[in-house]
Amino acid sequence: MDAAVLDKVMETLADLGYAIVPEELLECDYTGPSRPPRHVQRPTWWHRFFGSF
Numbered sequence: 001m002d003a004a005v006l007d008k009v010m011e012t013l014a015d016l017g018y019a020i021v022p023e024e025l026l027e028c029d030y031t032g033p034s035r036p037p038r039h040v041q042r043p044t045w046w047h048r049f050f051g052s053f
Contacts, residue, residue, distance in 0.1 A: 026046040036043040
């Protein structure tokens with residue numbers, strides 16, 4: 001994606017109130033109080049917010 005287009009998309013999402021979270025952060029280990037489903041061996045922040053905790 002062209003950098004100018006990406007900047008416009010990011011600006012539009014921010015204007016709509018969305019928080020942009022880099023994928024690298026979502027792949028970090030989650031060690032919080034929620035218990036992951038049994039099939040999840042290494043819970044990540046993605047599992048915490050989008051998975052089925």
